[in-house]
Amino acid sequence: MIGRGWRLPFRPFGVPIELDPSFALVLPLFAWLIGSQVAAYAELLGSLGLELDPEPLTRGATPWLLGLAGALGLFTSVLVHELGHALVARLYGVKTLRITLWFLGGVAQLDDLPKRRGAEAVVAIAGPITSALLSLGLAALVRLEGLADGAAFVVSYLAITNAGLALFNLLPALPLDGGRVLRSLLVFALGEERATAVASGISRAVAVLLGVYGFLTFQVFLLAIAFFIDAAGRAEVTAARARRAFAGRRVREAMTPEPIAVDLAWTAGQLRRLSSFRSHAAYPVTSVDGAPLGVVRAVDLDGVDDATSAADLMRPVEAVRADADLDDAVRQLASTAAGRLAVVDPEGRLVGLLTKTDVVRWLQETARDGGATR
Ligand SMILES: [Zn+2]
Known part of the structure; x- marks a missing residue:
């Protein structure tokens, strides 16, 4: 759903941060939205007991600078929220592949769901707790003496926004944190697949309510979030089904066995x-003792000289044991550049290839067999 974006040059706690292209649009938009509402916000803050003189805040370029500071602060807040998830996930031994900021906020992409029951709830609740603590910290900061009106404005705006971020994320809808907490707790009573189905039903109801409300109040942003929740909720059900299908299965069951292998001396012509006459998308290259060295894909043969050797044509390929968990191999497959894995026996000899097509075909076959053949 979210494409590769621009990677920030620093990694807080070792987690890569990416900015989605949509983020480039939304940052100035938010700066403008906040900037054009400075007078209204100042009035709101006044009713909360923070007296600010709106006149100097709305003069010249000041509101736009305040808007920019507010927008940057808002996205930093989202980032801190996601880091809250990432750090607690790490306590369960789950790595965060990247945090992406896009126009609907942030996403921390975890390498895996924490395996221990209830852990998903702890990782999920860490985000809203982080935002709530940040909100309290900022609210305390506003009370400091000698804070300039402009700074007090931005800090109190962010205190309120972080409180809103904590509350919004607690909505019981997948993929929001509240939905994850709900699903994780339901697993205790219903098992994973059933829990996801029930949580996803509740998510759809929340998405519909949010969508109707957004439509009636002309809040396009809420409408977009409602559609996002609906689509992501359905994707969660599919993912839970796939996880259940993979559970306890081995790579050997889904791989293409005994692929036609060649050695380093083969040429492009051969x-x-x-x-x-034996058309395949790729040919593994093996050493004399049968260990995988790389793969030559059929597309790599396009336009190369007949004499080019397999050694020059081949690309590196990652290996996976035939008796490894299929679940782990599928994740490895998703991130490998070669698009396939070399499946090896305990002695390291090539016994098969595993591609995404193999996995999809295997899933279809198990679904057809009722998935009950264990
Ligand atoms: Zn969150």
């Missing part, structure tokens, strides 16, 4: 002749 590979072309081979592919004309």
